[in-house]
Amino acid sequence: MFPWEKPFRNHKTCLEMGFSGGNTTQCQQCSWLLTTIMKYISAAQRSSVVSLLNDGYSYCEIQARTGLGKGTVVRISKEVEGNKENNSGGCPSKLSACDKQSIVHQISSGKLDNAVQATQFINSIIPNPVTPQIVRNTLKESGFYSETKKKVPMLKLTHRQRRLKFACFHQNWTVEDWKRVLWSDETKINRIGSDGKVYVWKQ
16 A cells, blocks of 8 residues: 555545546545645646636646646636536627517517518628528517418408499399499419418417
């Protein structure tokens, strides 16, 4: 048994885990003993490590510059950055909070109907253009969902009154009377397929 192992003679499991397995110790006493036998780090060395960490140096680079062990550098890094929030990763958002609010306002106010129109609108404002998929993700994050736009006749109250008046006036007309009418209205009928679906966003 080495001299530094004598304090652990009553904690064989902690000794095996702390030195053989490379894991942390199981009790506070062994943790304190491990701390006391670690190499002393001066305030200047610690400050130098922290400065290099803030400058973006890697653990190996800091180890080469300071002469400290890599484990010591990692331990100081965890102590310094322990209170920082974990980064979720991924690319940063191309849209700011103000840009997202502008898109939501345009859709909720009815000025724009779909993500393609919203993409054209926001790309005319921001310097870096985005794709319609990014706009769709933004709308979904704000609680919007997409659905097929229902086709309904856009008739106002005045239109309905005029139609009712026309029907009442001509309700007794015969077939011969209607033959004397020339219909000039045109309509488009698709025999195969359709013009595609139109989607709108609702909350």
